[in-house]
Amino acid sequence: xxxxxxxxxxxxxxxxxxxxxxxxxxxxxxxxxxxxxxxxxxxxxxxxxxxxxxxxxxxxxxxxxxxxxxxxxxxxxxxxxxxxxxxxxxxxxxxxxxxxxxxxxxxxxxxxxxxxxxxxxxxxxxxxxxxxxxxxxxxxxxxxxxxxxxxxxxxxxxxxxxxxxxxxxxxxxxxxxxxxxxxxxxxxxxxxxxxxxxxxxxxxxxxxxxxxxxxxxxxxxxxxxxxxxxxxxxxxxxxxxxxxxxxxxxxxxxxxxxxxxxxxxxxxxxxxxxxxxxxxxxxxxxxxxxxxxxxxxxxxxx
Numbered sequence: 590x591x592x593x594x595x596x597x598x599x600x601x602x603x604x605x606x607x608x609x610x611x612x613x614x615x616x617x618x619x620x621x622x623x624x625x626x627x628x629x630x631x632x633x634x635x636x637x638x639x640x641x642x643x644x645x646x647x648x649x650x651x652x653x654x655x656x657x658x659x660x661x662x663x664x665x666x667x668x669x670x671x672x673x674x675x676x677x678x679x680x681x682x683x684x685x686x687x688x689x690x691x692x693x694x695x696x697x698x699x700x701x702x703x704x705x706x707x708x709x710x711x712x713x714x715x716x717x718x719x720x721x722x723x724x725x726x727x728x729x730x731x732x733x734x735x736x737x738x739x740x741x742x743x744x745x746x747x748x749x750x751x752x753x754x755x756x757x758x759x760x761x762x763x764x765x766x767x768x769x770x771x772x773x774x775x776x777x778x779x780x781x782x783x784x785x786x787x788x789x790x791x792x793x794x795x796x797x798x799x800x801x802x803x804x805x806x807x808x809x810x811x812x813x814x815x816x817x818x819x820x821x822x823x824x825x826x827x828x829x830x831x832x833x834x835x836x837x838x839x840x841x842x843x844x845x846x847x848x849x850x851x852x853x854x855x856x857x858x859x860x861x862x863x864x865x866x867x868x869x870x871x872x873x874x875x876x877x878x879x880x881x882x883x884x885x886x887x888x889x890x891x
Contacts (some may be wrong), residue, residue, distance in 0.1 A: 597890035636719045640862040643681055648691050651679060656695065661865070663697035663836045666690045671872040697836075711743060713790070713825060714869055718882065719775060720843025721745040721814065723790040724768055724797070726759055727835075731844045738833075739854060743827045745790070748867045749875030750830060751775060760816070761799035765806075772809055790824055792816045839874045 675748040738759040753769030816824035
């Protein structure tokens with residue numbers, strides 16, 4: 590058509606005019622004409638460009654070895670990627686580790702939930718310690734003692750478990766025990782205004798809204814910070830801690846008594862604070878980040 594002549598002018602229509610009338614890009618016309626003369630070779634499947642120094646097969650083997658040596662279960666691809674770089678010296682991309690773990694069903698199972706619009710800015714991480722703590726309770730089932738309560742107080746800054754308490758009842762007095770342990774650990778005493786300036790994030794559970802609980806934390810100088818109703822992510826630091834704890838020492842295990850739960854929680858928290866890698870900490874454990882912060886705050890000798 591482009592080479593045809595107009596009966597009115599006696600001139601060729603031209604490629605530009607024909608493509609404009611038909612609404613077709615000229616590049617498509619020239620590509621079709623070139624392929625008609627010289628068909629494009631079939632490109633091999635797979636990643637184009639230079640090949641990486643570590644093949645997919647070798648990287649997959651390293652991923653499986655890292656998952657096997659880790660004492661934790663249900664870890665995500667970010668921690669695997671971090672350990673491969675630090676411990677094994679494999680300088681590979683995080684998204685490549687994610688792709689291989691997804692293709693070979695090595696990712697931890699999770700449920701993706703839609704996030705509705707919220708009334709907050711979704712930022713609950715602080716820039717320094719002892720600005721905001723979080724406390725909450727959860728239940729663990731035992732054979733002889735039935736369901737028992739676990740209360741915990743967690744630091745928003747580095748996700749460190751500061752205090753915990755396991756009890757048969759979930760009352761306001763029991764809930765205070767975890768926060769009491771945290772105050773004593775961080776400030777050395779439980780006197781008046783011991784924790785002045787710390788905000789305590791908690792939900793609207795009856796044990797936390799009770800007068801006795803609120804009066805005691807205010808006596809320590811703490812300010813209550815209520816999580817948004819129906820939005821558990823606003824108390825997400827302690828919720829995430831409970832999820833990790835249950836994945837590691839609750840799911841798939843049977844506890845006979847409340848004492849068995851106490852021993853398991855005590856051992857887990859000691860190992861968690863010392864060894865659990867947290868992404869927001871730059872893949873440092875809570876204890877490692879606290880040591881780093883303390884060293885940075887120490888005055889240098891002249």
